Amino acid sequence: MDSIRVTLTDGKSVEIRRGSQINELASALGVNGDVIAAKVNRQLVDLSRALEEDCSIEWVSRESADGLDVLRHSTAHLMAQAVQSLFPGTQVTIGPTIEDGFYYDFKREQPFTPEEIEKIEARMEELAKANLKVTREEMPKSRAIELFRKLGENYKVAIIEEIPEETVSLYRQGEWVDLCRGPHVPSTGVLKAFKITTVAGAYWRGDEKNEMLQRLYGTSWPDKAKLKEHLRLLEEAQKRDHRKLGRELDLFSFHPVAPASPFFHPKGAIVYNQLISYVRSLYVRYAYEEVITPQILDVELWHRSGHYDHYRDSMYFTEVDERQFGVKPMNCPGHTLIYSSRKRSYRDLPLRMADFGRLHRYERSGVTAGLTRVRSFSQDDAHIFCAPDQIESEISSLIKMLREVYRTFQFGDMQVKLSTRPKDFIGDVEIWEKAEAALGQALSKERIDYQVNPGDGAFYGPKIDFVVLDALRRGWQLATMQLDFFLPERFELVYTSAGGTDERPVMIHRALLGSIERFMGILIEHCAGAFPLWIAPVQVRILTVTDDHKDYAKRIFEELRNAGWRVELDGRNEKLGYKIREAQLAKIPYALIIGEKEVQAQTVAPRRRGGENFPPLGVAEFIQKLRSEVAQEKGAA
RNA sequence: GCUGGCGUAGCUCAACGGCAGAGCAGCUGAUUUGUAAUCAGCAGGUUGUAGGUUCAAGUCCUAUCGCCAGCUCCA
Incomplete structure (x- = not known):
């Protein structure tokens, strides 16, 4: 008899007939019914997959991260099936999983109404109850294209045409078929707790030049209790919404005369100023020097800094005495002027220049939101001018400072991303590599786990972004540390080295809280408006x-x-x-x-x-x- | 900017195309009270704004401003 050997996660192994399906093995072993997929040689596959070779196998339960992913992906399919059975002529496009859920983009002329969404949910329930078997099928690309063309699924055809492999996989449940890599749950009955959460427009392939699709967002969980808990968390988040609390606690308001620009009331101003004075107290210990710089500067400066070329669309301009001025969207160019106001020596470095100056950035009307995305704000901004060999120690000290801040505000774990040299970059490869190494070393020295995003840095330097989790486990990017080789070049910044030569400093743009406005919004939601004693407007x-x-x-x-x-x-x-x-x-x-x-x-x-x-x-x-x-x-x- | 939804009293929300209302907050009075709401009265509105349809518009249509959910962008 032709048999193969399957090794299980507990180290034991069993012998089975070659070509038998994983689910046969599962039932033979009496594996828990929560298992909805498996990993064969660490690759996630369907339970219906036939085993042809010796392999290792790991069960994937619906509770695990991989399992949830499969569950949600299958729910996206269930939703698409429901939509197409209710609204023939609607084309499917893509339907991936996202954090806590999934979405599916449809091509349909009319947007979905709330009543239709209820109908879709009801149909999903029916299809789940019918417990349709989900089957996988492979076919050559050309046949798949023919199939979807016949079905009128032009988007699917476009997707298949771009797939490099010669064969593609399809999944069927009942009458319905979709192109998909999989894996999926064995049958629709596994899907027990789901809900469509929102409907929104989205562009085909995320490009606003393309046509708009109708996106349905949904969430899906192993059981009803978990779904309920998730919905409760969403509700809790709504209760903590800083826009609601800001009004209730009389902290700030907005007015149509200044869209996306908050008015801080007396109580809000106290919170705001407490945040600033807290950062100021750190500046004393970490040897920063605070400066105050003009709000409106000649466009000549913005040409020189490169902002005019790259950032003009986000800037406000004004004309006085037939001279063009730009309202500052960033403090950095102003700081370079202070730097070069006199001759600098290596003894002056690192020079840490802090600025709470008010910044104005034009943000497109659709992206502004409460305090978290505004057009007028200030940052706990600073620029560190230093020698290249000081980068590591500066980053190290910044991380210490950051830890102090996060402890004070009781933020939980942080996720750290190091973004490295992109395709378009300025400066020497050698400097880049040294700088990236310095950033990595500083992170390792501070025992921080980080993820590298290759090629994700700005053209002028690599950066580190810090994402913190708030009380509701939502992630927020607050701090950022951005190296800059470009501005010192543009403004011809130099310092005299010990050897008497002119050397170019590196600039580090950095913020801990980020924008004070945004941080305040996040803090309000983090503590649900119950500020710690030292910040509370009324103590x-x-x-x-x-x-x-x-x-x-x-x-x-x-x-x-x-x-x-x-x-x-x-x-x-x-x-x-x-x-x-x-x-x-x-x-x-x-x-x-x-x-x-x-x-x-x-x-x-x-x-x-x-x-x-x-x-x-x-x-x-x-x-x-x-x-x-x-x-x-x-x-x- | 794009798609969709929503703008009614300070706030939360009602009003089949047919007289704009309630609760809370506010003000006035009574009550002098011990750990999460005392009672009564008064006042509060060009229904976001500008047009249009209609005998009649909060309600239907158009434009515009703002807000919300996304998309997109974040040198």
Whole structure:
């Protein structure tokens, strides 16, 4: 008998008939029903795949990352099948998986209405219940093209024509067929928990010159409970939406007269300024020097910096005295002018120049959003002018600084990407390679796992991007460290070396928080508007029980205010429960209850946001408590 | 910029093409209250803006501004 040997993940191996299907092996071994695919020699395949050679096999359950991917991809197919059965004439294009879900792009003249989406979901349920077998079939490209041409699927034909291999694979479920690499679940009954989430337009192949398709987004999970949890998280994210909280907490607003440009109200301005003064405090320790530079500069400068050629569409211009000026979208050109305001020596380097200057960038109307994408903002921006051999230590120190920042704001893990030399680049290959090596070494030295994106750097230098995960496990790119060989060249920056020769410095563009506006938006969502004590616009609110306690409460209020705390007095003629509720909803860290007992004992009774009550204590002790809490939050350096 | 959706009181939301409404917030008064909402009254609007259709438009049509979900872009 012709048999082959299959090695399992536990190291055991079994002998089976050559050509038998994986699922036969699975049922023979009594493998868990959660298995929806397998990895044969580490390659993900269908359970219906026949085994022809000795191999290793690993079961892929629907709970695993690979399994979820298969599940979602199959759900995308299920959706496409539903759409085509309901709306004949609709063409399919592509339907990949994405984080937490999938989408499928369709060519159809009319957009999908909410009612139609409900119908599609209902049909998907039916098709899943029918438990249609999903089968794989391979055929030569020419036959596949013929098949899809007959079906009127012009996009699929275009896709197949671009596939280099001679054979392609098709998947069928019921009457429906789609071109797909696979693998897929064995039958549609495996799909139990899915939902179409949104509908949107999308261009064929992502190019806005191409025709627009209708994209349906969906999500799919191993079971209903997981789907529900996912939807709950989405809802939670909506509750934390900084645009909603910004209004509710009276932090900022927008007005049509200045699209995508926030107005920070008094409370929002406090948060904003707290962020800046926090970064300033780091600048003292990390030896930065802050500068202030003009808002509007002659276009001649922007020509020289290259911004006019490459970035003009994102800039604002104005004319005064028949001279053209550009509103600055970045601080760097201004900083090079300060650099070259006098002769620099190697002793001056590294020169770390920080600037909280206001920047203006025109962003197309469709891309702006709340605080996270605005047209007017400032950054915790700095430019480090250094010698090439100082790059590594500068990056190293930047990473330390970054770690400090993330600890303070309690962001979780970070993902790091190193982007290297693109095809179009300026400067010497040798300098590039040295610089990339320096960046990599600094990352390794700081024990940071990173991913290399080859060719993804800007033409003027390699860069490192840092993505942090917030409380809802959403990723945000905040910090970036960008090397620049180009601007020093353009502005002919030099320093005198120890040997007396003129040398060219390297510039490092870097930001930790990124734009303050954007960071504030992210922070609001990260902490759901409940800012840590040191940032909270109002840190303490004093609540009187009755009017009789107002005089004493006023004294406490003044004592706290004179000690520098942001404090409010709620002496309104309302019930205590009402005032507590309002203080809680305003997310104020501490409510101080002042009633008869406190007046008698000359104490205050603190209630922490969230409901925890502390035993009454004197004002001085309370201030001490606040101080130590802030010190702890900011983290001792 | 493109595709789609949405703009009604400060906020959240009602109103078959037929008299623009409610709750909360605000203001006034009563109540003097101990850990998440005391009661009553008053006020609040050119329904984003500009045109059009209609006897009649918040509702239908066109344009425009803004917002939202995506696409795209982020030297």
